[in-house]
Amino acid sequence: MVRRVVKFLDERLGAAPVLRSTLRYVFPDHWSFMLGEIALYCFVVLVATGIFLTFHYSPSDALTTYRGSYEPLQGRVMGEQYVSVLNIVFEVPGGNLIRQTHHWAANLFVVAIVLHLIRVIVTGAFRKPRELNYAIGVTMAGLAIFEGFAGYSLVDDLLSGMGLVIAYSVALAIPFVGADFAFVVWGGEYPGASSFWPRLEIVHVLIVPVLLAGLITIHLLTIARQHHTQFRGPDRNEVQLVGTPMWPGYALRSIGLFLAVAAVLLLLGGLVQINPVWEWGPYEPYLSTNGAQPDWYLGWLIGALRLMPPLEIQLFGYTVVPTPFWGGFFFPTFVFLVLYMWPIVDRRFFSDGARHNVLDRPRDNPRRTAVFLGFLSWVFIVFVAGATDRFYFRSLINYEAQVWFFRIAVVGIPFGVYFFSKRVCEELLAREVHPLRGWNGRIVRRTPEGGFETVASDDAGERS
Numbered sequence: 275m276v277r278r279v280v281k282f283l284d285e286r287l288g289a290a291p292v293l294r295s296t297l298r299y300v301f302p303d304h305w306s307f308m309l310g311e312i313a314l315y316c317f318v319v320l321v322a323t324g325i326f327l328t329f330h331y332s333p334s335d336a337l338t339t340y341r342g343s344y345e346p347l348q349g350r351v352m353g354e355q356y357v358s359v360l361n362i363v364f365e366v367p368g369g370n371l372i373r374q375t376h377h378w379a380a381n382l383f384v385v386a387i388v389l390h391l392i393r394v395i396v397t398g399a400f401r402k403p404r405e406l407n408y409a410i411g412v413t414m415a416g417l418a419i420f421e422g423f424a425g426y427s428l429v430d431d432l433l434s435g436m437g438l439v440i441a442y443s444v445a446l447a448i449p450f451v452g453a454d455f456a457f458v459v460w461g462g463e464y465p466g467a468s469s470f471w472p473r474l475e476i477v478h479v480l481i482v483p484v485l486l487a488g489l490i491t492i493h494l495l496t497i498a499r500q501h502h503t504q505f506r507g508p509d510r511n512e513v514q515l516v517g518t519p520m521w522p523g524y525a526l527r528s529i530g531l532f533l534a535v536a537a538v539l540l541l542l543g544g545l546v547q548i549n550p551v552w553e554w555g556p557y558e559p560y561l562s563t564n565g566a567q568p569d570w571y572l573g574w575l576i577g578a579l580r581l582m583p584p585l586e587i588q589l590f591g592y593t594v595v596p597t598p599f600w601g602g603f604f605f606p607t608f609v610f611l612v613l614y615m616w617p618i619v620d621r622r623f624f625s626d627g628a629r630h631n632v633l634d635r636p637r638d639n640p641r642r643t644a645v646f647l648g649f650l651s652w653v654f655i656v657f658v659a660g661a662t663d664r665f666y667f668r669s670l671i672n673y674e675a676q677v678w679f680f681r682i683a684v685v686g687i688p689f690g691v692y693f694f695s696k697r698v699c700e701e702l703l704a705r706e707v708h709p710l711r712g713w714n715g716r717i718v719r720r721t722p723e724g725g726f727e728t729v730a731s732d733d734a735g736e737r738s
Contacts, residue, residue: 301524302504302517306393311528313386314490315535316379321487323376324479330366331428332358333475335468344552352556355430355471359551375543380422382539384571387415395616395646397633399503401626405617407496412613414489417482419571424478426549426569428471433549435557437568439464440579444602449595503633512631567661574653577660578605581681609653616646637699644696648688655684 301307334354340347342357343364362369391411394400400408423441427434442464445456460466461473501515510516518524542548549569555561568576578601587595620642621627636643659680666673721727 297519297521299498299520300502300515300517301520302502302515304505306397307502308531309386309390309393311531312535313383313390315532316383316386316539317486317490318532319379319536319539320376320383321483323372323379324483326372327362327376328475328479330358330362330369331355331475333428333471335430335465335471347552347555350556353430355428356551356556359429359431363552371540371544373543374546374548375539377426377548378542378546379539380425381548381569381571382535384415384418384422387411387418391415391613392646392650396636396643397503397505398620398630398639398642399633400617401620401630402617403500403629404496404503407493407500408617409614410489410493410496412610414486414493415613416610417486417489421478421482421486422569422571424474424482428475428478429551430471430557431551431554432557432561433551433554433568436562437572439559439562440576440602444579444598447596447599448603449599452599501631503631505633505635510632512629515631567664573660574609574657575602575606575660577656577658577662577680578602580662580677581656581659581684583681605656612649637702640696640699640703643699644692647695648692651691652684652688655680655687659684 332354336354337351338354338357340350340352340357340360342348342360344360347360359373362373364370394408394411423437427438427441442456442460445459446452448455457463459470461470502517504510504515504517507516518527567573579598580601582597582601582605584597585600586593586597624639624642634642659677662673662676662680665671665676718726718728
């Protein structure tokens with residue numbers, strides 16, 4: 275069948291050489307390479323479920339009285355956008371299954387991208403000639419986080435409404451241009467103009483997905499043009515790639531992975547409840563509570579806002595830089611700036627400007643691994659600090675004491691992680707060197723038959 279298809283296209287388009295080289299493209303075999311594929315398949319599920327949800331969502335803040343089947347909210351006045359989401363949950367057949375599958379897919383999408391990014395950095399896959407493709411990956415990570423925030427903000431329940439208020443406050447805190455920027459985005463003072471919701475929907479369902487789809491396409495084409503990286507092994511070097519050809523081996527395996535990812539997401543959507551919007555109710559300013567938490571991938575931003583001391587910069591009696599700027603804008607900007615600059619810093623720090631097609635294991639470069647894990651632990655501690663209010667309610671520890679604990683931890687723990695991980699990598703690397711290698715004596719060894727033989731120490735090291 276494949277041959278007939280190739281022949282059909284070649285006779286009409288002359289595409290046989292391209293198709294032949296595509297079908298023979300070699301993919302290296304390693305489980306960590308599946309992280310990028312999982313992210314891709316989550317994006318496919320997100321697009322499919324998102325199209326379904328778009329048909330039933332109404333991006334309007336016009337007030338209406340809820341008359342649906344969910345009794346606790348019957349008779350409540352709320353926006354049409356929230357009513358449409360409640361209708362998806364309770365009135366549309368299979369609506370809540372698709373909504374929850376969409377939400378789970380968004381979570382797994384971000385998880386897969388973050389883990390894939392970590393794998394790329396600790397293995398040195400960002401080095402020449404892949405710096406541009408690495409930057410594309412970092413951009414996709416930022417867009418995925420923003421897309422998730424825009425998605426759950428469309429509901430306009432109590433949780434998402436508080437998230438938009440925080441985002442509005444952070445926008446106002448941007449020096450010099452904050453007020454104008456917030457006015458343009460929201461169309462006025464919060465909650466802004468009625469046109470905000472249709473524009474937010476367009477951003478979520480069209481602009482960002484198209485950007486992501488374009489970047490994914492460029493990302494994959496660049497990988498195919500430069501070829502995949504691979505770990506060291508037999509017959510593997512900077513020139514020769516060893517793996518599984520596209521057809522039939524890798525294609526069938528990849529299709530199986532896609533079906534497995536889709537099946538798991540559908541099972542999660544049907545069996546594991548996530549974001550029960552009917553319990554939050556519509557957003558009202560007087561109902562705001564400290565117990566509200568955003569989706570986990572925004573926890574690091576909430577943590578930064580909570581840990582930041584009251585630091586303001588004033589000029590001529592005016593507050594130029596208010597406190598929310600540091601945690602809500604400067605911190606994420608700095609994190610992504612570090613990620614973008616990582617290949618340049620790594621090349622300068624290790625004086626390595628050569629081309630690399632063979633990956634390092636994390637232990638092969640202890641300093642790179644230790645620096646990145648220290649940086650990652652810094653972000654993770656800020657992320658955990660986003661749940662201090664939950665720790666406060668579930669423990670006897672004072673809230674202020676918890677905040678100060680995280681403020682100290684965010685400074686000290688990354689250094690401990692650096693030295694510990696560097697030591698572990700050095701120990702693992704040292705154990706790979708045979709203790710007798712370099713000794714010129716001879717070794718007496720017992721043979722399987724019961725006798726004895728003498729071998730040179732270098733041979734013993736190689737055999738071990």
